[in-house]
Amino acid sequence: MKRVETDVVIIGGGVTGAGTFRDCLIRGIPAVLVEKNDLASGTTGRNHGLLHSGARYAVKDSASAVECIGENRILKKIARHCIEDTGGLFVALDDDDPAYGDRLIVSCRSAGIACREIAHQEALRIEPNLNPRIVRAFTVPDATIDPFRLVSANVLDARERGGQVYTHTRVNQIMTGPEGVTGVQCQNRLTGETFEIRARVVVNASGVWGEKVCRAAGIEMKMFPSKGSLIIFDYRVNRVVVNACRMPADADIFVPGDTVSLIGTTSRKIAYEDIDIAEVDEEEIAVLLEGAERLVPNVSRTRLLRAYCGVRPLISLKKGEVDGRSISRGIVLVDHEMRDGLKGLISIAGGKLMTYRLMAEKTTDLICRKLDRTDTCTTSQLPLPGSETKGKLTTRRNQFKGISASVIGSTQYRHGERVHQILKSDRKHDGLICECEMVTAGEVEYALQHLNVEDIVDLRRRTRLGMGPCQGALCACRATSFFVELKKMSGEKANQMLVDFIEERWKGIKPILWGDALREAEFSYWIHQGLISKKKKLEKPDEV
């Protein structure tokens, strides 16, 4: 059996795992990242993509608000190419409690969040699609952050510093000896190959799947999964993040992102055994659409692109907890040596997408203590790959002769300074493979070679290919060819990969299948079944 030697194994390729992986490598600690599916394929990639200012939490949970604004400022510096500094608004309509705005101002001030009331006419000028029934408005430093880019950049940095990544690889067992954990036993889900990774510290950064990971070490750690659903609209109907100015509730945040806008979320308790099969239901769709129309009325005439849900990893601190009363919504770092007497195992959970760096810092500090090291954290200063240069990214487009501005813009938007490694102006590389999102053949090739891409679903997360209006109707076939050419994939595997990709897109389309979404689905069906004559293959069972 193959054996890999390292100091730290991190289980989970979400943003927390990726951030911890990078922090370790920056501090010079050898580390390996293992992810059972793809990077950012779990909860990390299934939320608003909101870079909170903290204002949303200020009234109810001031500790979270302080955490948010601190990380907000840091990420705007180190992850510039993953962030759009849109700004945010809190808007109160005529039927909202007007007093909430006063509490918001006071709470934001004490948390150090710049929050200012503006005239409601001014809010309508900033955001013309807002409900004209608005009576009060407040600006806050909210922004948006792309979770896929963020994870990819963290992993890319760690790899360039010598870290190893195994995606589509499941941890079957956490190995222990008299001195505590000794490593993990893994299996590559694509090839079936099993291997061992020997390490002194194992970090469980697998979010809601952490309960299962702990079970693999013989430890009980209960999760209380909460499903959050969102709807994506096919147009960017708002410019800034729009929050409903009232106590946090369902469907109260409307976020612009790339070429789309999203409304979310809901919060529904689900059974732990359902975490891999959670779907958006009819009731949630109705609640989300109502909430969206309340903030931005014209979304009722906007095409729905898809609906999706994520499962929040709420964790119980107490052993033997059954009813979830001691659930923590903050960052939870568990040293299993203290909790369960198992040396070398750490769990990190809770928190938010945008507090990942802080979670990684706390985790890596604990790793250092376990390894008797004194290295300090520098991730708040070191920009991610792609975000190195200060100043506006858009100023250097004239460096690319013969390539259209929209292609340069989109590529730079996704990869920051790495655009220089991607764009080539020759016929083989500059053709558009995904026209909705302006992904060139060169970008596909770069992603396949440098960004841990094993299939089209992975490719979508790295490049946005297939995320636009056509949902992969045309680009999926084109992209498949690159896997045959560059990864030497067989025809049979390529067919299955294409089918899996289209089925993955279909999951998000099904709940909102009417109007233009139905038109598009009919077109896509013609293309795949008619023009391409893609015959159905059996879906492969989703393992956990």
Add this chain to the structure above:
Amino acid sequence: MRFDSIIIGGGIAGMTCAIRCAEKGLSCAVISSGMSALHFASGSIDLLGRFPSDSVVTNPFDQMPDFINHNPEHPYARCGEKAIADSLQYFTDQLQQQSLQLCNNGRQNHFHLTTYGTLTPTYLSQKSVYSPELEKAFFENQKMALISFEGFRDFHVPLISANLPGQTLFQNRQVTTGTVDLSPLIRSQKNPHEFRSIDISRMLETDEDLQKIADHINELAGDAGIIGLPACLGFIHHASVYEKLQRLVGRPVYEIPTLPPSILGMRLDHALKTRFSNLGGVFIAGDKVVRGEMQSGKLSGVYTENHGKTLLKAGSVVLASGSFFSGGLISDSAGIREPVFNLDLTYEKDRKQWARGLFFQPESHQFLEFGVKTNEQLNPFDSSGHLIDNLYCAGAILAGYNPIREGSGGGVAISTGYTAAEMIIGRTASTGAARP
């Protein structure tokens, strides 16, 4: 303005109907709101390709009586076997008039290669895709070449050649692959959306370029006996491009459909419109019918967006506005409607039943079978259930068939378009309304 017949929709069903009416001397207008769905089609005409079990139908005409028997509400049942056969012959003859030659394999289906490198059964194909001569050359030559153009993103040789060995007809064949770089021949500045099948087609329509491209192809093809190329061998002048190219490379060449825009479909579209216009028909492009005017139970004409308050009067009207994709049917979260006449539809009220859990589920999706309910003469009913006997429906707007699962889209469009025309011709003759 008054016409004997107004046809709503310029797709394959509407144009077949319009050509038949115009040829019989009826004054006829087609109102088309946008691009025909043919731009996205394979350009071959499917008649009946697959059994419900998904196995391939060898002889669609032999199967037809049984098929109609089992599916009495199917559009084919409205047309009947004879009209189906007549309509396909008629369609072939009409396109022949425009130098677009369609070939079949006698009464049997033949296979054509797809963009993905798989085979799919069909009934009529353009001469450059399937002909008895190509079939003969295909079986006589074990060595074949598969050639594309550098940077052409709608046709991928690696993908096709990876899939070919899995197709029975291509087992044990030697396939040479290659790409021709057209860069030296491109004169104008391109934007990233250019370099599609239509752009390449235009290059091949230039004799000087064609010669150079043929030389490249010849070199890359080595000693292959037959050459497969993406379907972009000319658009308007496809017939002469095809002949010249075969002469220049000295061996049979065949076209494989590309991703849209589909030149093969666009050729059909262009030929149909030209034929109609040559017959004196009026083609109103970029206009949309908004509603009909009823007079004592009959449709007296239609109003359009561009004509405003001017009623376009018609003896008969044909609704061939397509399904959801073309806007013939409109859905929202509450249900489905036909937007022009608010016709009575056949569809499942429970939205959860519209589609299957899996996109590629073998049973296919129910929404593809939704559409307008008609009587045996293809007349629809209004929302209160009253028959409108001078309105006819044809093509994808009809309920009761699944064009993709059955492999019947082109056949239904042509046969229902033709049958609607026959009904109109019949009634116009009996009322003496036809003009000389």
